[in-house]
Each structure stands twice: as C-alpha cells, then as structure tokens.
Amino acid sequence: MHADLSRLTFRPERHYAAVVAQQGRVQLDADTNEQTAIQLHQTRTLAADLIGPHGGPRDAAGFRIDHVGGRHDLDTLHIHGGRYYVDGILCDADRPAPGVPVPDEDDQRAATPETPGHWTYWDQPDAFLDPERPGDRLPSPATAPFVVYLQVWERTVTAAEDPALREVALGAAMPDTAARVKVVWQVLPLSLGALEIEESEPSRETVRDAFARWARRRSTPSARLAARAERPGHADEDPCLVKPDARYRGPENQLYRVEVHTGGEAGDATFKWSRENGSVVLPVDEVDGTWVQLATLGHDDRLGLDVGDHVELTDTAHASRLDALPLLRVEELDLPGRRVRLSGEPAPGVGRLPHLHPSLRRWDQHAGPRRKGRTTALRGGAVPVTEGEWLPLEDGVEVYFATGGTYRTGDYWTVPARTATGGVEWPTDTARRPLLREPAGIIRHYAPLALVQGEQGAVDLRLAFAPLATGVPAADEAALAAEERAGREEQAAEAGPAGTPPRPGADPGDTTRGDR
Template sequence: MHGDFSNITFSPDRGYSAVFDLQGRVGLDADRNEQTAILLHQLRGALADLMGPHAGPAGPGLGFAITDPAAADFTIGAGRYYVDGIGVGDSAETTYAKQPHAVLDVAGADKLPRGRYLVYLKVWERHVTEVEDPRLHEPALGLHHPDTSSRAQVVWQVRAVPVPAGEVSLEGWVEEWIAAAASMDHKGVLQVRARRPQDADDDPCAAPSDAGYTGENQLYRVEIRSGGTPKDGASFAWSRDNGSVIYPILATDGPVVQVSGLGRDRHTTLEIGQWVEAVDDAVSLRRELGWPRPAAPLRQVVDLDVELSTVTLDAPPPAIDLEGHPYLRRWDHTPPGKSPDGAIPVTEAQAARKDMGWIPLERGIEVRFLAGERGKPQRYRTGDYWVFPARRTLGDVIWHHPQGSGPHGVVYHYAPLAVVQGEEVTGWRTAFALPLTHGL
C-alpha cells in the first residue's frame, strides 16, 4: 500500500500473536499497524480453515449468484461470500456492467467473452487516504491539516474469462485457472543491497564511515509500471517515500495541472524534473491492468507556479475523471535515455553472477531482478511492488531475503462463481451451514 509509513514489519512466518506497548517508550506506527495485521491474519486464517478457500452462508445470505445472462451482461446477486477468509458483501443486486468496485469498458476490452466462460470473483485490499475518500477528513482540525490516518479497503470485482474450446475437464480447468491466477510465482524476484557510492559524502556526521547507504531514514518502494517480460518492455519506478507523496488535482488544461498544493515541507515539495503519475479511481481499481492498457506513461514536470499551484508537464496526462478523486503521485527515479513510459526498463541477471545486473537507485542502494530457472525470463505484473527500509544509523538497507524475494504485493484472491454458456448458468459457489444455536 502506498502509505506514509515508517516501516512495514508484519511477517506471518514469525508466528507473533500480539504487540505489547512498553511504558515510557516511543510509539511507532509500524508497531500498531503490525498488531492490526496480526489480528487480521489470524482471523482470516481461521475463517479459511473453517470454510475452505471460498464459501458463503447457506440460504438467502449466500451472495454473488450469477443469473440472467445476456449477450453483454448478467445479474450479480446480493449477499455475503468469503475468499481465503476475507469477507465481501454485495449489499444490493447489481449487474456485471454496473458493479460498484469495477470501472469496466463493457463495449471494448471488458466485453464478455463469446461461447462458454468462467465468471469469477476477485478480491484484494487497496490503500485509501482522505484524497480518495474526503469523509476521512476531520474539519475541526482545519482545511489544510496533515491527514491523521488512512484505511485499507476490501475491493471485489466480478470478472470473466473464456473457457478453452474442445474437450476439457471443466472442473480441473477451473481449479487450475484459479490457482494460477492467485499464485505469486513467476511475477519477478528482486534482490536489494547497499554499496557505498564513490562520490559519497565522507562527513562522519552524515553516516557511518563504512556505510553503504548514505541517505536518511526512508521506506523505499520498487513498483512494476508496465508488465510482461523484459523483452515485452517490462519497466519499474521507485520512490523513497513508498509512493505516498501525492498532490490532489483540481483542474487540468492540456499539460497544465492545477493541484491543491505543491507540498507541505521540503521533503514533499514537487520540483522541476521529477516524474509523476496521474491517478484517479479508475486507475486505482485497475492497477494490475493499467488504464488504458498498458499502464499510462509517466509525465515529467517542466515548470511550476507556486502562487497558482500549477504544474506544467512535458505532455498532457492521460484523461482523468475530476469526479474520481484524481491526484499526481510523485516518483523519485530518473529513467535512462528516452524511456517510452517514463520508467526504468527491467533487466534480468542470473543469481550465480553476484556482481552482474545491479541497477543503482540512489545513495548506494542497488536492486536487481533475477531471471527464472535456466535463464527463463520472468513475467511481471503491473502494480506489483517490493518495499524495504533504509536506515541512516545502519548505513544500510534492511532486507531479509539474500536470495531474493517475490513481490510483497498486490495479493489478489480468486473464487469461481459460475460457468456461463448462452442462457445456461452452472453455479460454482460453495455454501457452509451455520451451526444451530440452543438456549441454555
């Protein structure tokens, strides 16, 4: 999530069950956020153990029934459902074209497949600030106060994918497709290290004399901009603030964008030469696909007007919806040469070649993407990301994966709902029976 966090410390393999505050100690956002993550992990794990990977309450509460298929639409029933223990609810009957958490091009890229197709439920969490949801703002604190907190929102979308023609075991194919879609394998492997740059400041007050990292305390984010393989043009961007520095958009006029402000301090001030991404609700809800496909190119800041709070970009940003809570997100990378999307091309290296393929970010930090077995290229997914802290006192990054790590997110969860062919619907939902209660 693109939050302004000091660190993200939760790891399920540690087996922690609680976080204890100690008297008289400094409170950290990371500790409180880890406590929430521990409880959610335990709750969702218990629900998945009891219900299975996907199920809903038997009876009228079982949600997401697929009915009334037409050439370009179908009905999605109201009710509850659980996917990997994550509860989702459709409070009112809706349709494929009008579902609340999807921005669909039903006449083009999102048109329902012809012939037989699988209807599935896709669930994940996204980060929401008061820019996306103004109701999070507390007016008593003033119009321009720093935001106090943000939220994680469970998002669900009903999508469709064609079933292969010919003789195929439908049950086996559905299970395999759902498992492959949810898998985080082959989405890229990243390594991170810090090496002291040759032009580093040797002032002992700035960092330890043997420091590899010579910057401040930061939470770095490496995010895939355009997916596919390196040959397809896979690319990435990085941020030293976890991609959390944003500027709400008020109006646009070609390449000139008016924002609510250019930053609250020297760390968040937008500067000429930096690269930004235009985001609205449609982009946020289709991060893994890009909108339009592939991810829209980044734009470079070529001029600023502090008095008018306007930003002039090197080209007009992609069309955005001013009613869709738009903003500019700042990225801190510098793309090499003429980058087609304003990002850095993904290049891969073999793990055995320890000093080959490293890509410098800044202040000694380097990353590299590892190829798969026998040099097979990885296939990256737009929106997937890695986060890692860098600490001045250590003069290093904190990275617990010397052999490399797959993406830290986004984690998508999938459940089959139905198979549709013409007007025929074969249900694929699972129901669990609520236990009977008895009086004392």
C-alpha cells in the same frame, strides 16, 4: 500500500500472536500496523480453514449470477447481494440504499428513491468497466460458454481519494491522519480456453478443478527481488552527510518502494520507485491540456513537486483497474496558481471527473541506473527491468531482479533504509547475502461464480456452508429426576447422622468419621 509508513514488519513465519506495548516507549506506526496484520491473518486463516478456498453462508450467499442478453444493448450480468468468502476475505455484494432526502418545502411528500436489488456487470462498484472498450465486453455465450469469476484484492485509500477520512478540525495545514485498506472485488469473464477446457458442456467439478489450477498459477508470482546498500564510488565527495563508512548515504530514514509499472517479461517490463513509499499524492482540481491545477503543492519541499520529477496522474477508476498510466515529467511550476505543466497531456479520460478524485502521484526516478559508466535511458518515464545484476537507485540503495521472472503491474517491494545503521533492512543468509523475495503485494484471490452457457442460462459454481450452531437438546423427565435424586443423596452424605457435629478443624467436605 501507498501510505506514509516507516516500515512494514509483519512476517507470518515469525508466528507472533500479538504486539505488546510497553510503558514509557515511543509508539510507532509499524507496531500498530503489525497488530492489525496479525489479527487479520489469524481471522482470515481461521475462516479459510473452516470454509475452504471460497464459499458463502447457505441462506445469505452473495454473487449469484444471472446472464441477461441484450437484443439491442450490450449483454450484462446481474450480481445479486449477499456475502461470500474468498481465502477467508469477506466480500459483500449488497447494494447500499441511497437513503431518503428531506422533502422540499413545496412538496412535503418524501419520494423514496428506487433501490436496485443487485449490481450489474457494468455498474459494479470496483471494476469501472467501459462499454466503449471492446476488452471489457462480455463474450457471447451463443458462440462459446464462459466462466464468470470473482477477483479479490486490497488497496490503500488515503484522504486524497476519500476526503471524508480527513479530520477538518485539525485544519488544512495539518496532514491527514490514518489511511484505510479497501477490499476490492471485481466480477469478470474468463473463456474455457484459458482454463484449458476443450469440452463444450463441462461439468461443475471439471470447471472448478480447472479454475483452481488456473487460480494457483495466477496467484503465485514468479518475480523475485533482493535489495542491499553498497557504499557508492562517489561517497567521498561529500563525507560530512553521514558516517564515512555508511553504505546507505541518504540524509534521512526512508521506506523505498519498488513497483512494477508495465508488466510482462524482463525485456518489456518496467518499474518505478519512490523513497516515500509512493505516498506523495496531490489532489487534482482541473486538467487543461498539459497544465494540471492542484489543490495543494504539498506540505513542504520534501513532500512536494519540483521540476524534473516524474508523476502519474490517476484516479479511483484507474487505480482499481491497475492501469499502467503514462509517467510524465514536471516541466514547469506555477507556485501562486498551484499549477504544474507536464511533459505531455495525460491519458484520455483520466483526471477529468471530480467524483473519481483524480490525483498526481510523485515517483523519484529521474534517470535510469548508471552501470559501467553509462546511464540507462528511461522508457516512458519508468526504469526498464534488467535481470541478473544489481541496479542502483540512489544513495547506495540497490535492487536485484532474479532471472526468469514474469512481472505484473502493481506488484511491489518495500525497502526500509536507516541512517543509524547506514544500511537497509533486508533478510540475508548466514553469509550476509541478500535473499530473493516475492512481491509484498498485490495479492490476488480468485473464486468461480458461474458457467454461462447461452440459452441454458448460468450454472452456479458457488459453494455454500451451513451454520455450525444447533439447538440445545431438551433433557427428558427421567434424566431430570435422576439428577435431583443424586443431588439429595450428596447433601445427605455431607450432613452425616443427625446430631453429630463435625470434628473441630475438620474439613466440611470430609465425610469420614471416628478417631484414627
């Protein structure tokens, strides 16, 4: 998640049930975020255990799919409202009502806006599909049947993207407060060939089984990374910054983020990194060629821009699509005008629509890793992935990509670096060798929704569950009478013979009589 965090501490293998705050202690963002992560993990694990990999409530299951063929227009899908759970994550397909505005003074009749009862393939809220892009168009079911599936993942939203999160009473000079995590759901097509199904009319179970195998392959990343801090060879040139024996030489605590930019195999994949977890984001007001007008240049020099920085111009649509956009270099700063000139013009269609909240995200690689006396050139502003060797980032921080990995755009790892220890926080074995770890995210979840078969319509592939609660059975008259008799007999036994007072100090519940 791109947020201003100190570190991420939740580890499910530790089996922590709660975070316990202690009096008189400093409150950290990591503790609060871990408590949230623990609760989410418990809730979603319980839901997945009870529901299964995916399913919806029997009377309110969402994401029913209707295929609508267009004679003159493009084909589309109708995505009906309701709720559906994927790996325990709640996905809500209900379309919000637009609300009723106050009528004009000249016309007191308040017209109620028409509310579509469903989403369509083209206007679903998080996919941002473009009919002009051939890869976004639906296949023709008359040519070959295809599966419609649900892809679910989460991304971070800050006040730069959703200004309503900012408390304006704090003033414009103050930074924003908390960020949000948004559940992103996207309804997408998938060919039967991708599922390795050769039948033209497969059964529901055949499709579900094949889809489960495909989803497992897609959900399990093969990329692995390790991190460490090694005292660089030039450390003695400025020994006063930190402890002389420190391996991490940075002047401040940082949360490094290593994120895959261009996916693929090692020869094609690239990555970018940030010492601020990718949280330096500046809202964009206007794009004019290579000049970008910003709403602010940052709160200070550390969280602002400088000539030579690499930036990524993005917006809500491209962030939701996980597009690998060009990384451009800052060539010139116009401080009074809050403008920056970039090394190239941003990608077409990016940053031009204000309602998509365009922003400029800073990344901190200025050059590729320096190895064996040579500096590796950047590729499109990003660092080429080199497997099987340690790659220096800065100030002694190094990362290592395991061989044989396949990289996906958006996958990331975080590496906390601390001046107090002069090192990084990364798991090691008993010999203090760094361990290879899967990406911390993005975790993708999948569920099949329908099999579209041309004139036969869409075959529903969803699963449903019934409520667990049932009515309380009414007691019969005989049971009630027997219960009443038992109560009277118990009271009589406790009272004893008439006129016999209880012994002094005796237990009122003791029904024994006489001396012993």
